[in-house]
Amino acid sequence: MTTIDSINNWFIQNFGAITTEQVKSWFVYNPDEKLLFNTGLFLGLFLVFYFVYGFLRKTFYLRLTYVILFSLFFYYKSSGIYFLLLLLSSVVDYGLSQIIYKESRDGVKKLYLVISVILNLALLGYFKYMNFLIVTYNDMFHGNFALHNVFLPVGISFYTFQSMSYIIEIYREEIKPTKNYIEYLFFVSFFPQLVAGPIVRAKDFLPQIYQKLNLTKQDVNNALFLIIGGLIKKTVISNYISVNFVDRVFDTPMTYTSFENLMASYGYAIQIYCDFSGYSDMAIGIALLLGFKLPVNFRTPYKSTSITDFWRRWHISLSTWLKDFLYISIGGNRQGSFAGYLFPSLFFFGLLLWGISNYNESIIPLIIAGSSILIFCLSFLLSSKIKQTLVTNFNLFTTMLLGGLWHGAGAQFIVWGALHGLALAVHKIFMEFFPSKKDKSPNFLWRFFSILITFHFVVFCWIFFRARDFETALQVINNIGQLTFEPELWKTIILGYKNVFGLMLFGYVWHFLPESFTNGMKSIFDKTPLLVKAIILGFVYWIVYATAVAGSQPFIYFQF
Template identity: 45%
Template sequence: MNRLKDIFSFSEDYPLIFTQADFWIFFAVIYFLYAILYSKKNLRSAYLFAISLLFYYKTSGLFIGILLFSTVNDFFLGKAIYNSTSILTKKLLVTVSVIINLGTLCYFKYAYFFTESYNNLFNTDYQVINYLAQFANSWASVDYFTVDAIILPVGISFYTFQTISYSVDIYRKQIKPLKSIIDFGFFVSFFPQLVAGPIVRAADFVPQIRKEIRVTKEDFGSATFMILKGLIKKMLFADFIAMNFMDRVFDVPEMFSGFTNIMAMIGYSLQIYGDFSGYTDIAIGLALLMGYKLPVNFDSPYKAIHCGDFWKRWHISLSSWLKDYLYIPIGGNRNGSIFSYVFITVFTFLGVFAYVDFGVAIIATAGIGLLLIVTLFSSKLAWHFNRNVNIMITMLIGGLWHGASWKFVIWGGLNGLGVVAYKYWRKISPYENSNSWLAITWKIAFTFIFITFTRIYFRGNSMDHINRFYQAIMTNMDWTNALVVLWEYRIVFVVMLFGYITHWLPYRTKDWLLDQFIKSNIIIKGLIAVIVAIICYQTYAADFQPFIYFQF
């Protein structure tokens, strides 16, 4: 009983993580009760909403208030948008929704980034103060919240985008608002995907809330398969190789040879895929066990043949969200917009000034301005400029979504350049339309190398750390000891090789494995689950490894 009490009460040291036994005890208890009442729609929604709030409270404590604020705010704004007969009022209300949601996100996620950038720009020394915590302490006459630091609530980037899409979709007349705030709260907070996605749109999930729940044998088999696959990805392909190899290299890259650093980057591509894809596999499996379908978030991204293809396969729910709610509204591949021109001009000035100096920033900004003037006299140049600028803006903001730092902006910008460059390269590529295995292998390899080596801006702790990593590669390759490195970390590299082989298996092979698992006897399923549990337990560390995307 004490164990259950600990599991269902808040503790900063013991959050509910998919890879820990506590979560599965938690899920077993709530699933048992769910199996009793799932046929009663109102009670089902209320129960899952309450459980989701408990789950988030276990993960984030009193930050649950931010989640409830977003829920209440957008529920009533959504109704107001739908009921308004004035187009101007509708636009005003949806603007209010976007401003409140993004304002909340920016306060918690980007306060340090904006303050640091302002200090660098104007040579000031302002410090971040948590005025919201200060107000809460004063209002409640307590000293509970820390006022000299702003802590990022887990999952705020994900549920903020969900609530924004709800209001926008109502404005676009793609959906009708939910009548019950309980149903809406359930949609926003559904616990399997709450803290790390996938980002679920109302148009996809809302119709499922009131449907009859029926978990078929195929659903149960597919859900179990997804959960087991997710655990293997996270605990074997991500945590094991990180703890036993990559973390050591990334901590002090200059202490290792260039070859070792390159292998660490290749390993990191597998780690971050296993970590994030593993989470969403488990989330999709858990939701399916309860009768709900979440969107696919990964489609073998390292099979991508160019950078644009990669972003159609990686974090699909974010990529499609940015396309529908940012890229297309600012003009897409056809037109520019005032937002596009202002954003690219201001961002160019701030970025160059932050990392070079004021004079160069002025020159770069003037160059953008001159280019804008030239586009007024050339429709063809304007088309190229608008399309590419809109792509770059989308990727830059996508990079900033991942982290409040210029290194994430650089990472997003490099990927944007990769997307733009391919659009021109494919017009002159001699093997663009070739279906030979050699050409496809080359495309996949080149794309993988590009994606892998831009990720140092994602993984590096600071620009200095990133520079030390690249310096180690450029000045200390030491190929003579490559075999020694391979032998020293042979188990890690075998796991890495196995991870990439399973990733690059043909779709038909993966579908066959899933089909065989679904058709198998329940005893076989149980044995496979036990084997997976044993493998995962053997790689388990005393200090649990949180999912990488929890920080976003």
């Protein structure tokens, strides 16, 4: 017969006794133990939080305040004292938004908007790009400025973009500001999406604050399905592949074979997808349990038939933000701008200097630089509408360059953004030459090769994204370039990493399954009793705990 004592003994044997020091550690910031969705600590704290939340559902401001306090605690556990930076930023942006809304003079409104944007970008620039700017200056002008020991608050890029979109939408008169600071702070600090998105737009989120919370059975089913799927993606697939293979190869690529470098590139492609889409799924699911609907952030991106299609499926909230608040702001496909011409010009000038400076060692860098410039120029010179295409491609390239820089301070991120910008420009001219492909449904063979080419281009770009610096990325690419067909060696490597490659295969099969299969699994899940769903969720968290011996891996996008 099962008794409380037997359950307690089982718990102690499997998880250990809970001490006073452990309990204290739950509420104190530890940079090595962030409060992640895929931890038992979060599950325990969230269950307590959610139990109390149920009693506050009908008390509007008390409920908002309660969620804000938990959100600030959640952020404190991720970034320590820097949760005050979030509060400071929110106070400034809220005050400026009120001034902009009440101001009738266009010039003054624009001035306050510029002040807000500068303050937000200055904070982001200091914490994220200070050392990158110092290193760049020292290299270019032989300076000797010392690097700063700057802490990077988790998710600062996300909540900065969210705050900026709020003020810009008020300036454009697309939304009205919140009635008070509490409502604004709730919007900007909402913990499910605070540190890694999806980036929420005020016009989509704010109306939900004022609606009566009505959590249906289907909402609960959807939420649990997303959370369970997200946990499996992150913990079972992404963490294991990362710790046991991808990280090792990318840390020292030259100590591994060409085949291992190639497989690590494929591995990282599924790792980052499972990591980020897994986090997004959990964030959307947790928000849904609280009565809020967040936007879908991923739609099977590796099924994309073109690079344009890829950016409609990958990190949708970011690509939409970049289009609405950066691409359109610098002219879009209508007109050129100083910024639109400046950043591509600086990039190609720097690329050319890189090619020239390495000419004595190899002519390849110069060929790459010259070819890139030629391809970009041909992308608008071959167009029947040269002027408009030139403007569009320059603005598009600028958007992707800055999008790359948003992800990280380093040459490798800039190159990653530039490659995507160049590919988007090439795809535009391709569609102009073959307009029939835009209107007709492609046959199977065309679709298959389109997906294959797009996928491998994206994987190639991921090498720059994952590498610790530009030189390491080149080492990985150079190593893969020396690949030869050695079946016995490949067999040995595959057997040596059979668990890793098995999970990679599982991840890719899951990703490429028809949508009808996923819907079928969802339908079966919906019909299972709630108790069974809870057991499944508990079992998944047990797997999370069981695999924790490898170390709890932070979500990749936490660094952004």
